Amino acid sequence: MISNISKAELKEIKQNLPDYKKVIEQEDSLIESGKYKKIFISVFDHWLTNEEASEMIFVDENLDELKARRKKFKLVAEELYKTTNIYFWKNKRNYRMVLKKPMSYKDVLRKCDFDNLWSQSGKRYDFILPEFSAIYSEEWDWTNIIWYTDEKKIVPILKIAEMAGLNILK
Template sequence: MRKVKTLSKLNASKEKSIHLQFPFLQNVKENINHGEMGQLALSVFDHWITCESEYHLLDNIGVIEQENRNQKFLSHWAAIFDVTEIFTLRYRGRWPQKEKLVIKQYTDKAGYLAQCRLKMGNSPFQFIIMPEFDCLYMASWDDTNHLYFNDRLKAEPVLSLAKKSGLHVLEYN
């Protein structure tokens, strides 16, 4: 039985096009600076968790509740795969001297969803690029993910899919 390839290499022109569309791509991935990009949060919560009295909602929750939260995100990731081409970043080479950032395209839904599953040790555990919707989507460990966009109107389909999956859109101040 032949193993299905989850990621494929891009041709140079497609990779260059994505870099031009998202000049702060590496910065967003490394959580440094997102330039002029807009930012929203997609969360299982309908509001920001800011008071100490609500911190218990972030951890020490039951297994069933965590599975329900994870399923909402997984449903959203799957819906995104079904409507557009998605890409991600990988580092290749020896760090730090020969390290190179490369863009890969997801080609297998099952492999992609396996990489989307919650991994508490890795933050962010998923980072995708959606050129069609002019946005970047970065997962986080705290049941709130981050969407960066150049044009909010173009990103609306991603937000609509989030709502259908039971997630809430939170605005940054």
């Protein structure tokens, strides 16, 4: 079950992640302001060339490789859930963003749907991580983004990603 958050939790989120809504919506003006920086975690150990991308991103027919990639991102989600409070968001009527907190790891799995992750899926979830002053966003190409305000605070996230077998790309 996913529950509503308390006023204290909302206050912590707003304090540690100013303008978090604009980050989630990837509003250009906020991104250009430099308030948030981004770092990438990926199954790849380098930025792919166009030629490499067409060969290495689309592995949907290779079930073993697909499962291995899914497992890495799933492990990140599991370790983050064990380590800190995770919050999700959703839009309600009139584009009102509402934050929710998963009450169990099963809630996280349901939201992320790792068993259906494939080369072109993405943008299904963001983890709002106030303790780390970060937002972890799923992308489509086996590379996710960590938006952050303080690089020192995201060190635990980067360690989790590396432990899961993912690579850090800047």
